[in-house]
Amino acid sequence: EVHLLESGGGLVEPGGSLRLSCEASGFTFSSSAMNWVRQAPGKGLEWVSTISASGGATFYADSVRGRFSIGRDNSKNAVSLHMYSLGEDDTALYYCVHGWNALDSWGQGTLVTVSS
């Protein structure tokens, strides 16, 4: 069974930085693309970023490109999201998600709140 456990969320001031982590189990991590998807309070889903299985290809939403950086460590079955220059619009529940095409397994999310 796929299990994805996010961590690293919290309260951060505007302009600040945060690093999210996701520990994966139950599947062959090194063969799997991984994603981050976020959901602002009371709003819909927004795809944030994707990293290929090898880590050689990364993709970002326009809203975060240049401020967020996705990474992975296949030796630790972990994916991360480094977030910089955070603004109030980045306040959301951030989900770690498995899948290259359809997003077939989701973690429970970690909440990021950007506020002064």
Next chain:
Amino acid sequence: DIQMTQFPSTLSASVGDRVTITCRASLSIESWLAWYQQKPGKAPNLLIYKASNLESGVPSRFSGTGSGTEFTLTISSLQPDDSATYYCQQYNSYPRTFGQGTRVEIK
């Protein structure tokens, strides 16, 4: 970017009703479309992939059709457990994009 337009935004139906949600893409996405169900306080759950393929474990009352720019998700006989918000998502190209969501309520 490919825009995904979903409608209606909300629908209310009775148990046993047939329910249809529509998702329209601003450009052709062939069949690269997924549908998700999200219940309050929970993570989304994949229902349908590649427009019409039922994910393992999903009840057969859910079905998906369409290709190109027009897609539908149908619940053949609405059940109380189907009260949720449903999202479509294209994965034809980056950036991946979701529809705005359809909230399904049980009368």
